[in-house]
Amino acid sequence: xxxxxxxxxxxxxxxxxxxxxxxxxxxxxxxxxxxxxxxxxxxxxxxxxxxxxxxxxxxxxxxxxxxxxxxxxxxxxxxxxxx
Amino acid sequence: xxxxxxxxxxxxxxxxxxxxxxxxxxxxxxxxxxxxxxxxxxxxxxxxxxxxxxxxxxxxxxxxxxxxxxxxxxxxxxxxxxxxxxxxxxxxxxxxxxxxxxxxxxxxxxxxxxxxxxxxxxxxxxxxxxxxxxxxxxxxxxxxxxxxxxxxxxxxxxxxxxxxxxxxxxxxxxxxxxxxxxxxxxxxxxxxxxxxxxxxxxxxxxxxxxxxxxxxxxxxxxxxxxxxxxxxxxxxxxxxxxxxxxxxxxxxxxxxxxxxxxxxxxxxxxxxxxxxxxxxxxxxxxxxxxxxxxxxxxxxxxxxxxxxxxxxxxxxxxxxxxxxxxxxxxxxxxxxxxxxxxxxxxxxxxxxxxxxxxxxxxxxxxxxxxxxxxxxxxxxxxxxxxxxxxxxxxxxxxxxxxxxxxxxxxxxxxxxxxxxxxxxxxxxxxxxxxxxxxx
Numbered sequence: 361x362x363x364x365x366x367x368x369x370x371x372x373x374x375x376x377x378x379x380x381x382x383x384x385x386x387x388x389x390x391x392x393x394x395x396x397x398x399x400x401x402x403x404x405x406x407x408x409x410x411x412x413x414x415x416x417x418x419x420x421x422x423x424x425x426x427x428x429x430x431x432x433x434x435x436x437x438x439x440x441x442x443x
Numbered sequence: 444x445x446x447x448x449x450x451x452x453x454x455x456x457x458x459x460x461x462x463x464x465x466x467x468x469x470x471x472x473x474x475x476x477x478x479x480x481x482x483x484x485x486x487x488x489x490x491x492x493x494x495x496x497x498x499x500x501x502x503x504x505x506x507x508x509x510x511x512x513x514x515x516x517x518x519x520x521x522x523x524x525x526x527x528x529x530x531x532x533x534x535x536x537x538x539x540x541x542x543x544x545x546x547x548x549x550x551x552x553x554x555x556x557x558x559x560x561x562x563x564x565x566x567x568x569x570x571x572x573x574x575x576x577x578x579x580x581x582x583x584x585x586x587x588x589x590x591x592x593x594x595x596x597x598x599x600x601x602x603x604x605x606x607x608x609x610x611x612x613x614x615x616x617x618x619x620x621x622x623x624x625x626x627x628x629x630x631x632x633x634x635x636x637x638x639x640x641x642x643x644x645x646x647x648x649x650x651x652x653x654x655x656x657x658x659x660x661x662x663x664x665x666x667x668x669x670x671x672x673x674x675x676x677x678x679x680x681x682x683x684x685x686x687x688x689x690x691x692x693x694x695x696x697x698x699x700x701x702x703x704x705x706x707x708x709x710x711x712x713x714x715x716x717x718x719x720x721x722x723x724x725x726x727x728x729x730x731x732x733x734x735x736x737x738x739x740x741x742x743x744x745x746x747x748x749x750x751x752x753x754x755x756x757x758x759x760x761x762x763x764x765x766x767x768x769x770x771x772x773x774x775x776x777x778x779x780x781x782x783x784x785x786x787x788x789x790x791x792x793x794x795x796x797x798x799x800x801x802x803x804x805x806x807x808x809x810x811x812x813x814x815x816x817x818x819x820x821x822x823x824x825x826x827x828x829x830x831x832x833x834x835x836x837x838x839x840x841x842x843x844x845x846x847x848x849x850x851x852x853x854x855x856x857x858x859x860x861x862x863x864x865x866x867x868x869x870x871x872x873x874x875x876x877x878x879x880x881x882x
Contacts, residue, residue: 412529
């Protein structure tokens with residue numbers, strides 16, 4: 361079952377903190393209720409997105425997945441703008 | 444305070460390429476120009492030297508709280524503050540990371556982070572902490588960033604010389620962040636390596652620099668807290684890997700090792716150069732644990748006696764059966780001459796190092812200063828076993844899997860190996876460790 365999303369932000373190859381810093385900016389461009397799919401190769405982004413949504417007042421983490429392509433892990437975060 | 448600060452400034456000079464004392468630069472329009480990041484980077488070597496000097500060090504750690512709790516930067520003089528960078532983004536309410544750091548630190552940390560003291564920014568891999576250090580510099584702090592972050596610190600190795608004479612040299616190779624110790628013993632161009640850690644470069648560098656031949660690689664036991672470099676080093680250098688047969692079986696899975704090895708047994712002597720290493724079987728921490736006695740003078744104690752603590756007997760899941768064995772083995776070791784220098788497999792805190800940064804003590808000193816050994820000397824067996832059983836720290840779930848790796852049952856990818864090993868070892872007793880930290 362795949363998670364619905366409205367826009368994709370490709371943060372593959374970016375190092376911490378850029379996946380989160382830039383995803384945060386992209387969220388600001390969404391309409392309320394829309395979901396951003398963030399794709400990252402930085403393993404640390406998994407814990408960071410979980411920690412971030414707890415303190416940010418305008419987002420919700422809908423789902424997180426790990427996709428493996430060509431032996432490389434891609435960490436996918438679905439973030440909804442709620443305010 | 445004044446003295447500490449001047450020591451710190453000297454420290455910054457190491458490896459600095461230029462004008463490190465200037466806090467920030469302004470361009471022709473009066474705008475901030477961020478410093479060249481190489482000027483505010485600290486290598487793990489510089490961090491290690493700083494911790495050895497035991498000066499005051501403020502650490503601003505911006506990793507997620509769970510990561511900070513599992514693996515904080517520890518050492519004499521270190522005061523660490525944890526504030527995740529993503530909380531800083533929200534608190535600073537800026538799109539830019541450096542702007543957020545400036546806004547957040549001004550608002551929340553003006554008192555906790557005095558500008559009179561230098562600050563080392565750290566994160567997981569050294570990327571985010573660069574932004575944090577830039578922000579701190581803009582605020583007027585003497586700030587630096589740890590290159591490679593806690594991942595690099597966890598993989599940092601130090602080599603100390605215990606003795607270096609024509610007939611015998613002993614090097615202690617440590618991973619200070621993990622509290623793991625290993626040894627290279629050299630006589631007449633031949634070397635024996637005891638408990639090599641996962642990365643082989645510190646051993647191979649010594650082999651190259653001194654044109655050595657490794658004649659034996661020994662694991663004193665099957666390690667639970669870290670991945671052994673033993674088999675890889677033996678393979679790389681064309682030597683034999685030695686282990687006691689009892690530790691070539693996973694104690695929980697009851698599955699035998701997948702590899703071949705040279706079996707160690709009590710009383711065996713391993714000759715190299717002009718020296719011989721006597722094997723003493725000292726079961727307790729594991730069933731196949733051995734200590735190695737060199738020249739009636741140096742005891743490589745593995746995980747039995749540490750400087751401020753002793754090993755725990757429960758990592759094989761058989762504490763009730765193994766604690767009495769542990770007690771007997773410790774008594775056997777205490778019968779060695781008091782002048783014997785103990786070279787342990789672990790330390791709990793960097794404070795245990797002597798003035799030269801080495802982790803060692805004579806058996807006589809330890810009989811008096813080590814709380815667990817003092818207790819052993821005044822206790823009956825049953826009483827000491829009870830003390831052991833009451834002093835067991837929490838079990839680390841990863842340790843079962845690490846033992847599988849060391850028994851050759853699992854081969855982890857590099858990423859997973861690093862995650863398994865994260866944090867400081869917990870191979871000693873809980874109470875003894877706590878005592879060590881306060882005493």
